[in-house]
Amino acid sequence: MSTFLLATAGLILAMVALALLRILRGPGDADRLMAAQLLGTGGIAVLLLGGIGIGFAAVIDVGLTLALLAAFAAVAFVKAADASRVGNAAVEDDR
Amino acid sequence: MTMASLFDLALAAAVLALAWWTISTREAFAAVIDFVAYGLLLALVWVRLGAVDVALTEAAIGGGLTGGLLIGAAARLRATEAAAAAERPGPAVRLIAAVGSALIAAGLVAAVLSLPDPAPTLAPNAAANLAATGVGNPVTAVLMAFRATDTVLEKVVLLLALIGVWSLAADRFWGGRPGPHHQADPNGALAFLARLLSPLGIVIGAYVLWVSADEPGGAFQGGTILAAMWLLVMMAGLTDAPPLRRRWLRLLLIAGPAIFLAVGAAGLWLAGAFLAYPVAWAKPLILLIEVPMMLTVAVTLGLLLAGPPRRLE
Amino acid sequence: MSGLIDLFTIVAVSAGAFFFLAGTVGLLRFPDALTRLHALTKADNLGLGLVVLGLLPHAGGLLAALKLVAVWLLVLLSGATISQLIARVARREAPPS
Amino acid sequence: MLGPAHIFGVCGAALVGFGLYGLIASPAPLRKLLAFNLLGSGAFLLFGVAARRGAAAGFPGDPIPQALVITGLVVAFSATGLAVALLVRQFEVSGASTLRSDPPPPADAEA
Numbered sequence: 001m002s003t004f005l006l007a008t009a010g011l012i013l014a015m016v017a018l019a020l021l022r023i024l025r026g027p028g029d030a031d032r033l034m035a036a037q038l039l040g041t042g043g044i045a046v047l048l049l050g051g052i053g054i055g056f057a058a059v060i061d062v063g064l065t066l067a068l069l070a071a072f073a074a075v076a077f078v079k080a081a082d083a084s085r086v087g088n089a090a091v092e093d094d095r
Numbered sequence: 096m097t098m099a100s101l102f103d104l105a106l107a108a109a110v111l112a113l114a115w116w117t118i119s120t121r122e123a124f125a126a127v128i129d130f131v132a133y134g135l136l137l138a139l140v141w142v143r144l145g146a147v148d149v150a151l152t153e154a155a156i157g158g159g160l161t162g163g164l165l166i167g168a169a170a171r172l173r174a175t176e177a178a179a180a181a182e183r184p185g186p187a188v189r190l191i192a193a194v195g196s197a198l199i200a201a202g203l204v205a206a207v208l209s210l211p212d213p214a215p216t217l218a219p220n221a222a223a224n225l226a227a228t229g230v231g232n233p234v235t236a237v238l239m240a241f242r243a244t245d246t247v248l249e250k251v252v253l254l255l256a257l258i259g260v261w262s263l264a265a266d267r268f269w270g271g272r273p274g275p276h277h278q279a280d281p282n283g284a285l286a287f288l289a290r291l292l293s294p295l296g297i298v299i300g301a302y303v304l305w306v307s308a309d310e311p312g313g314a315f316q317g318g319t320i321l322a323a324m325w326l327l328v329m330m331a332g333l334t335d336a337p338p339l340r341r342r343w344l345r346l347l348l349i350a351g352p353a354i355f356l357a358v359g360a361a362g363l364w365l366a367g368a369f370l371a372y373p374v375a376w377a378k379p380l381i382l383l384i385e386v387p388m389m390l391t392v393a394v395t396l397g398l399l400l401a402g403p404p405r406r407l408e
Numbered sequence: 409m410s411g412l413i414d415l416f417t418i419v420a421v422s423a424g425a426f427f428f429l430a431g432t433v434g435l436l437r438f439p440d441a442l443t444r445l446h447a448l449t450k451a452d453n454l455g456l457g458l459v460v461l462g463l464l465p466h467a468g469g470l471l472a473a474l475k476l477v478a479v480w481l482l483v484l485l486s487g488a489t490i491s492q493l494i495a496r497v498a499r500r501e502a503p504p505s
Numbered sequence: 506m507l508g509p510a511h512i513f514g515v516c517g518a519a520l521v522g523f524g525l526y527g528l529i530a531s532p533a534p535l536r537k538l539l540a541f542n543l544l545g546s547g548a549f550l551l552f553g554v555a556a557r558r559g560a561a562a563g564f565p566g567d568p569i570p571q572a573l574v575i576t577g578l579v580v581a582f583s584a585t586g587l588a589v590a591l592l593v594r595q596f597e598v599s600g601a602s603t604l605r606s607d608p609p610p611p612a613d614a615e616a
Contacts, residue, residue, distance in 0.1 A: 001414055001466070003098045008425050010102045012455075015425075015432040017109045020116070020132065029124065030441045030498035034448050036128045037490060038435060041452045041483055042428055043135040043158075045459045048476070049421070050102065051142050057468045058147045058311045061303060062138060062154050063479040065320060068296050069159025071486030072323035073131055075285065076163035078493040079277070079330055080170035081124075082500075100507045107516040114520055114543050118527035123535050130539050137546060140516070143509045144553045145565030152575050156582050161542070168535055168589045172596055179603045182532040192529035200522025207514035207554060216559030216567045223562075233568035234575070242572060249576045256583035260590040288489035295482065315579060399586040402593070 005053030009046045016042030029081040036077060040070035103143060110136050123169040123176060131162035147311040148234040151303070155319035163326065164400050229378030231309035238313065239381045243370045247359065250352045250388065253395050257348070261339065264403035270340030273401035279332035289331035296324035304389050308378070314351075314385040318392025325397045336401050344394065351391030355384050413465045420462030427455035441498035445491055452487040456480055514554040520547030532603050534592050538585060545581045549574045 019038050044063050051059025113133040120126040134157025141150035172179075184192075221233045221241065228240040238246050264271075279285050304317035328334050337344055358380055359370035366373045372380045427450055434447020460480045467473045524544025528537050552570045559567030595601070 001417065004418060005421065005463075005466075006098045006102045008421050008459075010098075010105045011425055012428045012459075013102075013105055013109060015428050017112065019432045019435045020113070020129075021436065028441060028498065028501040030494050030501055031444065032125055032128050033490075033494045033497060034435065034441075034445060036131060037487065037494070038431060038448050038451055039132045039135060040158075041456050041487065043132075043139070044479060044483065045424065045428065045456050047139050047142065048463055048479070049459060050139060051147075052463050052466050054099070054143075056142060056145075056147055057472050059142055059150070060467065060472055060475045060479065061306065061311060062142065062147065062150050064299050064475060064482065065151055065303065065316065066135065066138065066154045066158055067479050067482035067486065068292070068299060068320055069155055069323055070135075071288070071292060071482070071490065072327050073159050073162040073166075074486065074490045075288070075327060075330055075493070076166050077128065078490065078497060080166040081497050083170050099509075100512070103509050103512045107512050110516055111519055111523070114523045117539055117543060118523055118531065118536070123533065126536060126539055130542065133543075134546075137550075140513055140550065141553060144513060144550075144557045145560065146553055146556060146571045146574070149549075149553065149571055149574050149578075152578050156578050157546070161582060161585060164586055164589050165535070165539070168593055171593055172533070172535055175596065175601065175603075176533065178601070179533040182603050184530060184532070189530045192526050196522040196526040196529075199525060200518045203518035203521055203551065204515050207518055207551065208511070210555070210558060212558075214555065214558035216561045217569045218559055218561040218564045218567045221562070221568050222564065233564055234572050237568050237572035238575065242569070245573070245576050249579045252580050253583050256587045259587045263590050263594040284489045284492045288486060291485060292482070313575070315575070399583070402590055 002053045002055075005049045009049035009053060012042055012049070013046045016046070033074065033077050033081065037070075037074055040066070040074065044070075106136065106139060106143065110140060121180070122173075124166070124173065127162060127165045127169045130165065131158060134158045134161065146234075148232070148313065151311050151313075151316045152319075155316050155323075159323055160319060160396060160400060163323075167400075167402075227374050227377065228372075228381070229374075230307075230381060232307060232311065234311070235307050235313060235381075239384065240372065240377065243355075243359070247352060247355050247370070250355065250391070253392070253399075254348060254352065257395055257399050260399060260403050262403075264405065268404045268406060270338060271404040271407040272336045272338050273398060273404050274329075274336050276335055276406070277330050277332045279330075281332070285331045286333055289328045289333055293324040293328050296320055296327075300324070300389070300393075304385060307385070308381075314388040315392050318389040319396060321389065321393035322396035322400070325393065326400055329397075329401070336398075338407075339398070339404050347390055347394045348398075349391070351384075351388035354387050358384055417462040417465060420458050424455045424458030424460075424462065427451055427458065431455060441502065442495060445495055445498065449487065449491050452491075453484060456483055510554045510557045513550055513557075517547045517550030517554060520544070520550065523547070534588075534595075534603065538588050538592070542581065542585060545577070549577055552577075 019035055044066050048063050113129055117126050117129040138150045138154040225236055228236040230236050300317040300320035303312040304314050307313040362371040431447050431451025435444050438444045457480050460476050464473045467476050521544055524540045527540025531537050552574050556566040556570035
């Protein structure tokens with residue numbers, strides 16, 4: 001089972017790394033933010049698969065931390081992308 | 096070649112690719128996103144190296160707070176990037192830099208591959224003295240007991256960095272509020288996320304501190320999560336950064352190191368050495384240090400990211 | 409019995425990996441930002457969800473299993489909100505005609 | 506035997522090389538800061554490899570270098586925070602984001 005979990009982890013890692021090509025191609029900030037978001041989710045999946053695959057149940061706590069901090073980083077990215085386009089750090093959150 | 100080795104090779108390749116993209120990407124904004132992705136994968140590497148405590152710290156710092164810190168700067172400096180790129184060193188300098196860096200890396204590779212076998216280790220000593228600390232996680236025991244001096248000094252460094260950041264404020268803003276005042280729709284998506292996520296984050300932060308006695312975790316990691324939640328609530332416009340002259344704020348900032356130092360000084364006459372704990376009291380004392388430390392870390396990190404004061408009330 | 413559990417894990421985790429594959433393909437191939445965002449959310453919600461589901465029997469206890477589910481719920485919550493914020497950035501960059 | 510200690514040891518050494526190159530070759534201080542963080546994480550990885558090889562007494566790694574790395578990460582983050590504040594302040598004061606000692610007057614700056 002450990003072999004299967006590690007193999008799947010490697011597979012997801014490879015696919016997520018491929019998605020990172022999106023960051024390089026752009027064209028807009030939205031695409032870069034999406035790639036970061038996919039990486040956060042995929043990274044957690046790889047972490048859980050790889051950690052539980054080798055018997056470290058403690059990685060679940062790392063997964064919790066990553067989920068929270070990835071959300072924080074993503075919000076900071078969106079805010080920064082807004083700010084740098086509009087040229088004002090405090091952007092109105094229009095809906 | 097086992098599946099584990101194949102996975103490690105793939106992981107190392109991904110880490111190196113991200114590191115290279117971080118350096119070579121043209122736009123700083125994209126480079127910062129690359130760097131955050133890199134931090135995420137590095138957390139995975141630490142798990143593979145059997146260091147879940149470090150993985151937790153890397154996930155909190157590399158994956159989250161550093162990204163939040165750098166992306167703000169990248170956004171502010173965006174307009175100057177074209178001018179900065181024009182100052183790129185010529186091909187000759189870059190070639191010399193590449194050759195020199197490659198030589199140093201090659202030297203390190205040679206050093207890593209020729210490490211003595213069996214490797215020197217202090218793990219048996221740590222295991223033998225673990226019982227005296229009352230905690231079950233050896234990394235927590237090292238941080239809070241065996242090498243507690245490092246941990247005190249680390250917190251002082253954190254505080255000094257914050258003072259350094261504050262000292263960059265314009266004179267008229269001294270003691271004012273840091274960062275921009277974020278205005279967001281109080282009924283919008285971001286406010287919704289901040290309202291729902293931050294209480295959960297506080298619970299998880301406290302949990303990460305609590306389990307650190309026997310499992311990977313710690314006051315710093317817990318404090319990082321709390322800081323991220325505080326900043327999230329600020330970015331959602333639900334609360335404003337406090338003016339830096341507030342007494343309670345200053346008190347919180349020094350509470351952690353002050354209590355740590357007080358307990359350390361008490362060790363001089365209770366146990367015969369600075370930062371020594373009487374064996375029966377080791378675990379309660381470590382908790383007494385860690386709980387205020389987590390709050391101090393949270394406030395310090397949050398203000399470090401918020402930056403120098405830039406407005407009065 | 410353990411064979412059955414392993415089969416369950418293999419099926420669920422493979423299905424999760426498939427959704428990550430779908431998300432990546434969509435991110436690389438779809439023509440505009442909003443459709444790419446649509447593809448991404450599938451990887452977020454279903455990919456990680458199925459991986460977590462498959463790992464539940466191997467987490468080693470009820471508390472660990474609950475924490476695994478909590479990881480997924482946190483990602484669901486933040487993913488849904490952040491997708492909306494990203495969509496707003498996309499609209500600002502390329503306003504719908 | 507190709508264990509994680511070997512693979513990530515080489516990886517850490519290469520990261521130090523990458524970071525060093527980026528530190529020299531990038532003109533913008535923000536990029537230098539990123540490169541410096543790469544360099545630091547490479548050095549931390551080398552510590553982690555030493556810790557992994559010191560696995561004994563039932564621990565997956567030697568806890569002393571692991572604790573040192575945690576302390577190192579905190580200090581590296583403090584330094585990064587201070588550096589970012591300095592960078593932003595320099596930009597606010599001079600309008601430039603590079604370290605040239607003879608900044609051209611704003612009128613002559615490249616568009």
